[in-house]
Amino acid sequence: MNPKLKSYLFPGLLAVLVLGIAGYLVVQSLGSGSSLPVVQAAPDFELTNADGRQIKAGDNAGKVVLMEFMFTSCPDICPVTTYKMVQLQEQLKQQGTFGDKVQFVAVTFDPERDTPETLQKYAERMGMDMSGWHVLRGEEAATKELAAKYGVNVVNMGEGQFVHNVTSLQLIDAKQQIRRVYEMGDGMDNEEVLKDISSLLDE
Structure with missing residues (x-):
């Protein structure tokens, strides 16, 4: 050539x-449809809702799930996280996806103090729309074991106080796979979480 x-x-x-x-x-x-990697399969569970119903992880299949581990007597990180989730709840309601395509879950570490009545009062106080929330409790030892499967380490400090990972907020896709783990409390970025939820809804 x-x-x-x-x-x-x-x-x-x-x-x-x-x-x-x-x-x-x-x-x-x-x-x-999404650039979010799969962290791991979401571990199965069977816990009791605040209204006494048994809820399994599989009940959320087909929905995007935002799941927090918490306890209602937590003085800072847990209520801040729940408050921010309620803000997301309102945005998702405006989009028409909350409860239908997106489910929120809160699992307490402290079933002794977080009775069904206490959880219901907490939900009312925080403005949680129970049409799209499962607020769950189980035996403390079993819940601690479940949390560990989700990568959350819990230590009971006594007198109703617990120490746990700040990264105790999980985003789970419709196939029950954990796709993101977020920092709780003031470090939680609602814009990022909402963007990730939308990304999973588009998959």
């Missing part, structure tokens, strides 16, 4: 190749 002709053709072919690869990557990203 003529060297001059080759010098003209090679950059053009390279440009076509680069554009082709870029186009493929764009199509792949659009087709995936």
Whole structure:
């Protein structure tokens, strides 16, 4: 091949190749619907709702789930997280997805103090719309074991106080896979969480 002709053709072919690869990557990203990786399968559970109903993890299949581990006598991180979840609740209600396509779950570490009545009062005080919330309790030892399966370590400090990971907020997809783990309390970014929920709804 003529060297001059080759010098003209090679950059053009390279440009076509680069554009082709870029186009493929764009199509792949659009087709995936979400860039959130799978952290792990969400462990199964069977716990009791504040109204006395038995709730299994599988009951949430087909919905995107935002799940917190908490206790109602927590002085700071837990109520701040629940408050921020309630803010998300209102945004999702405006979108028409809360309760229908998105489920919120709160699991207490402290079943001794967090009786069904206490959980119901907490839900009312925090403004939790129970049409889209499961507020759950179980035996303390079993709940501690369940939390550990979700990557949350819990220590009972006595007198109604618990120490646990700040990263105790889980985003679970419709196939019951954990896709994101968030920081609770003041470090929780509602815009980020809402964006991730929307991403999973588009999958």
